[in-house]
Amino acid sequence: MRPYELIPAAIALSMTVAMPSYSQTKSATQQFASPSQAKDLGNIEAYLNGLTTAQADFTFAGPDGSVSHGIFDLSRPSKLRFEYTEPKGNLLIADGDFVIYWDAQQKEASNLPIGSTPLNFLLRSKISLTDGVKVTAFEHAGGVIRATLTPPKNDGEGSVTVAFSDQPLELRGWRLVDGQGQITDVSFSNWKFGMTFDPSLFHFDAPHQGKRGR
Numbered sequence: 001m002r003p004y005e006l007i008p009a010a011i012a013l014s015m016t017v018a019m020p021s022y023s024q025t026k027s028a029t030q031q032f033a034s035p036s037q038a039k040d041l042g043n044i045e046a047y048l049n050g051l052t053t054a055q056a057d058f059t060f061a062g063p064d065g066s067v068s069h070g071i072f073d074l075s076r077p078s079k080l081r082f083e084y085t086e087p088k089g090n091l092l093i094a095d096g097d098f099v100i101y102w103d104a105q106q107k108e109a110s111n112l113p114i115g116s117t118p119l120n121f122l123l124r125s126k127i128s129l130t131d132g133v134k135v136t137a138f139e140h141a142g143g144v145i146r147a148t149l150t151p152p153k154n155d156g157e158g159s160v161t162v163a164f165s166d167q168p169l170e171l172r173g174w175r176l177v178d179g180q181g182q183i184t185d186v187s188f189s190n191w192k193f194g195m196t197f198d199p200s201l202f203h204f205d206a207p208h209q210g211k212r213g214r
Contacts, residue, residue, distance in 0.1 A: 041129050047169050048127040051076050056188040063182035077125040079202040093204045100204045118160045
């Protein structure tokens with residue numbers, strides 16, 4: 001199973017749904033063409049590194065046209081959970097080492113090491129837009145900031161474009177383009193921050209996956 005099939009086929013990391021169109025107007029050599037762009041990227045790093053625990057509603061649009069919804073839980077670093085309400089029972093968990101996807105209909109689990117998935121960017125202990133990734137496109141327009149990230153040596157591995165509202169600065173979602181050009185979108189809404197999670201929420205233990213341990 002390829003990473004894009006695991007991560008967001010569950011993600012798992014917008015819409016029918018409305019992440020605005022991704023017009024990538026800045027090249028890699030232009031990414032720091034202005035102080036305002038450098039400031040925006042610094043603010044994004046600070047925002048992401050400041051996240052500890054958070055929760056939001058998510059909408060996932062897969063490359064096959066499918067649309068899913070559910071609840072997203074984040075416990076940085078290294079842990080997150082996408083619990084699907086549509087289709088009910090599906091689940092994606094990053095438990096600190098692996099990203100595990102549970103397909104409730106097939107009753108099958110798949111997993112990949114966190115470091116081999118795009119989710120690693122969000123789950124690293126220190127998020128950097130210069131260490132281990134390259135900003136290949138940047139845009140700040142219409143109240144939305146978008147930055148496209150690729151590996152430093154991107155040999156057809158694809159990219160992730162993260163999108164943020166600017167006032168206040170808040171993660172809206174991301175677009176994953178895999179090496180075959182297939183697109184997966186994830187969007188977030190109704191953010192809450194600073195809650196306490198039961199550690200069992202980020203532990204995969206099939207088949208008891210409908211139970212939220214708070």
